[in-house]
Each structure stands twice: as structure tokens, then as C-alpha cells.
Amino acid sequence: MLTEDASRTSSPAATSQRDTSAPICYLNGEFLPLADANVNIMTHAFMYGTGVFEGIRAYWNADQGQLYGLRLAEHFQRISDSCRILYMDPPGAVDELVALTVDLLRRNDFHEDAYVRPSVYKSTQAIGVRLHNLEQGFYILAIPFGDYIDTTHGIRTQTVSWRRVSDQSLPARAKIVGAYVNSAFAKTEAQLVGADEAIVLASDGHVSEGSAENLFMVRRGELVTPPVTDDILEGITRAGIIEIADRELGLRVVERSIDRTELYIADELFLCGTGAQVSPVTEVDHHVLGGGQVGPITRRLSEAYFDAVRGRLPAYRHWLTPVY
Numbered sequence: 001m002l003t004e005d006a007s008r009t010s011s012p013a014a015t016s017q018r019d020t021s022a023p024i025c026y027l028n029g030e031f032l033p034l035a036d037a038n039v040n041i042m043t044h045a046f047m048y049g050t051g052v053f054e055g056i057r058a059y060w061n062a063d064q065g066q067l068y069g070l071r072l073a074e075h076f077q078r079i080s081d082s083c084r085i086l087y088m089d090p091p092g093a094v095d096e097l098v099a100l101t102v103d104l105l106r107r108n109d110f111h112e113d114a115y116v117r118p119s120v121y122k123s124t125q126a127i128g129v130r131l132h133n134l135e136q137g138f139y140i141l142a143i144p145f146g147d148y149i150d151t152t153h154g155i156r157t158q159t160v161s162w163r164r165v166s167d168q169s170l171p172a173r174a175k176i177v178g179a180y181v182n183s184a185f186a187k188t189e190a191q192l193v194g195a196d197e198a199i200v201l202a203s204d205g206h207v208s209e210g211s212a213e214n215l216f217m218v219r220r221g222e223l224v225t226p227p228v229t230d231d232i233l234e235g236i237t238r239a240g241i242i243e244i245a246d247r248e249l250g251l252r253v254v255e256r257s258i259d260r261t262e263l264y265i266a267d268e269l270f271l272c273g274t275g276a277q278v279s280p281v282t283e284v285d286h287h288v289l290g291g292g293q294v295g296p297i298t299r300r301l302s303e304a305y306f307d308a309v310r311g312r313l314p315a316y317r318h319w320l321t322p323v324y
């Protein structure tokens with residue numbers, strides 16, 4: 001399905017002279033300027049939030065003159081799973097979708113960090129809320145992208161009054177467009193009271209995650225993170241941190257429920273995700289952690305993570321797809 005459509009293009013192949021302020025995206029079989037990639041306001045996903053998406057990073061390594069797509073196969077596997085949950089067909093095989101993304105990044109000729117957002121959405125133009133028997137569309141957009149939140153000094157977090165969507169109402173393990181209103185409520189509440197980021201509890205009161213990040217706590221020498229059954233997105237960065245903790249630090253990760261007040265007495269705390277990368281937390285609900293300094297385990301995990309994603313650690317080359 002992809003191979004035929006993906007060969008069509010409305011713009012010539014990228015050259016190094018291309019205007020990088022006008023990104024090229026992929027929409028339903030065509031490559032076209034982002035400014036021309038529009039959908040009708042009656043599109044089901046626009047009216048009801050019935051789409052799924054991924055947030056992916058590509059990291060530029062200036063020394064190697066290379067752009068690396070990070071964990072592309074894992075992201076396309078997850079969007080395929082999200083599609084199944086929302087009664088949609090995955091838009092292609094995982095390896096086809098990876099190849100399409102590499103093609104798109106090449107056409108954009110990025111020589112800087114980039115963000116890639118594929119989305120499969122209900123494209124039928126009709127009133128009527130349901131998930132079945134609807135047409136679907138597919139786009140991938142790619143734009144230059146830097147840091148999303150601070151990754152060096154430690155951020156201030158606030159446990160918010162909103163609860164994370166639950167598997168009984170809106171599954172958190174699928175990356176559903178409409179569910180991000182829950183994340184937006186959380187982030188806004190945290191920022192309006194002066195914090196940088198939200199900590200969101202599951203409906204049973206246990207810690208779930210940040211507004212768009214998974215959470216890790218260091219306590220009594222253990223690295224602890226909520227299990228996938230505590231209404232979290234099954235994060236790809238989370239899986240990477242578990243791999244790094246084991247290989248680089250010999251640290252076993254315990255997946256168990258976390259109480260809110262455990263965060264107040266944690267030795268270290270950090271959030272992680274594609275956007276957030278590794279973001280140390282030095283304050284929760286006005287409790288200062290580690291004297292306000294980034295802790296040693298967070299620091300080592302973070303350094304290894306950034307080396308891995310930029311292609312500086314051979315042991316993590318399997319995470320990366322070179323674009324050029």
C-alpha cells in the first residue's frame with residue numbers, strides 16, 4: 001500500500017539549497033509542503049479526537065555528519081498497536097513505515113535535531129461518534145526541534161488534581177489524540193501554580209506519570225518506576241532507561257506502584273520521554289529533593305542516554321537508523 005503511494009510527490013527531491021523553513025510532510029500518499037497539508041473541518045478526528053500518533057526524535061551528530069532516527073521501529077510498532085485498539089488498520093508494515101520516515105527526513109535535508117509525528121486518523125467527513133466503519137488517513141510531519149523541557153538543572157513539579165485517563169475509560173497505553181486533553185489539563189494546572197511540569201496520579205491514587213513523560217524514582221539504591229498496568233504510556237524512552245541502567249550502572253529496575261509521598265522522600269527523581277528526553281526533577285509539591293541538585297544516578301543515566309541517541313555509544317547503535 002505504501003510503496004506505490006510513497007513514490008508520488010508534489011515537489012522535487014530535496015537538495016541542500018531547499019528552504020528548510022518550509023518543511024515537507026507526507027499526507028495520504030503524497031509528499032507536500034506542510035503549509036499545503038490540510039484536512040476538512042468535518043474530518044472525524046478533528047471533530048472527535050479519533051486519531052493515534054507518535055512523537056519521534058531524530059538526532060543530528062555534527063562530527064559524523066549524520067542524522068539518526070531514534071527507535072523508529074519501536075514507534076511504528078506502537079502506533080500499529082494504537083491503531084488496533086482504535087479499530088484501525090496499521091498504515092503499513094513497520095519496515096515500510098521506517099523507510100518512509102527516512103525518505104521524508106532526507107527530503108527535508110535536516111542537518112539539526114528534528115521531531116517526527118506520524119498520525120493515523122479517522123478521515124470520514126460525517127457527524128456521528130463511533131470507532132468502527134470509518135475511513136482512515138495517515139500523515140507524517142517532520143520539523144526542526146530542540147529541547148522540550150530543561151534537561152540539565154532540574155525542574156519543579158506539582159502533583160495535579162486531574163487524574164490520568166484509565167484503562168476503563170480511555171486507554172493510556174494507546175497514544176490517542178483526544179486523550180491529550182487530559183495531559184493538557186495536567187500541564188496547565190501545574191504551570192498555572194508555578195511549576196514546570198505535572199505529576200499525574202492514576203485514579204487509584206498511585207503515581208502514574210508526567211503530562212507526557214514516564215517517571216523514575218531512586219530510593220534506597222533501587223531505580224523504581226510504575227508498572228505498565230498503572231495507566232502509563234508504555235514509553236520507549238522508559239524501556240531505553242531500563243536497558244541503560246542495567247548495562248551501564250548494573251542497576252536493576254523495580255516496576256511497582258509508587259505512592260505520592262514516596263516522591264517527597266526519594267533520593268532522586270526524573271521524567272523521561274521522547275520530548276522530555278531525561279529531565280531531572282529537583283522539586284515535588286514544594287519538597288526539595290537532593291538539596292536541589294541533580295543526583296548522581298540521574299546524571300549518569302542522562303549522560304549515557306544523550307551519548308546513545310547521538311550515536312556516540314556503539315552498544316546502542318541498534319536504537320538508531322542513519323538517515324544519510
Ligand SMILES: Cc1ncc(COP(=O)(O)O)c(C=O)c1O
Binds near residue numbers: 209212
Ligand atoms: C503520556 C505520555 N507518557 C509517556 C511518554 C513517553 O513515551 P516515549 O518515551 O515513548 O516518548 C509520552 C511521550 O510520548 C507521553 O505522551
